[in-house]
Amino acid sequence: MTSKKASGGAKPALRVIKKYPNRRLYDTDTSTYITLIEVKQLVMDSQPFVVRDAKTNEDLTRSILLQIILEAEAGGEPMFSEAALANIIRFYGHAMQGFMGSYLEKNVQAFTDLQRQMAEQSKTLNPEVLAPFLGVPNPLVQGVMGSYAEQSKAMFEKMQEQMQKNTEQMFGAFAIKK
Known part of the structure; x- marks a missing residue:
């Protein structure tokens, strides 16, 4: 097209x-x-x-x-479990709704970037060379997955900081001190 x-x-x-x-x-x-x-x-x-x-x-x-x-x-194999869908539903109307959407979006983007990086790196690898390493943890894969985990953790921490700021602002509006 x-x-x-x-x-x-x-x-x-x-x-x-x-x-x-x-x-x-x-x-x-x-x-x-x-x-x-x-x-x-x-x-x-x-x-x-x-x-x-x-x-x-x-x-x-x-x-x-x-x-x-x-x-x-x-159809086929679902991506979301019933528990995951129920948890997503629980965030609708909740104070965390806006944060959750942003958090999920950023995590999916980080995972997509990780997948793209792995696909690009795998283009240069010969399958016969990889055969002996298939049963052994690959430092390259571990590094990329570690990077994804760090990005996810950083996004979660940022979300927590934003929630704390919003809570403090809300309590400040009502003149409530911690």
Whole structure:
């Protein structure tokens, strides 16, 4: 699939997909109806897009992404356990909701970066050379995983600091001292 270039040519233009009342998705870039599987492929290809309601022009992108996740969770091997989903639900309406979303987003990004680094490093390795080391802990992998763990810990600590500041500000507003 080719995508239109934005003025300046630096980034692909934001692809617009219209959702019609009959639940069909229309890709304005290709002038064709597409399926959720094709929208998922846009995500997998890192294609920037937005899904808009054909009548109201309301942004429905998050709704469509959640629908893709729901279908993926329903079929095959789910990514989220029931306990994880229940914990996520508990954060809605909780004072920590904003922090949790940011924390999850940053951790997923850190994990994605880790995965990309490992993929890049594995391109230079020959499988026959790796065979003797498969049963032995690899210092390179341990280093990358350690880096991910440190990033995750740092993000959590930053979140805790922000929570403490917000709590202190809230108590300060009510003239309550620790």
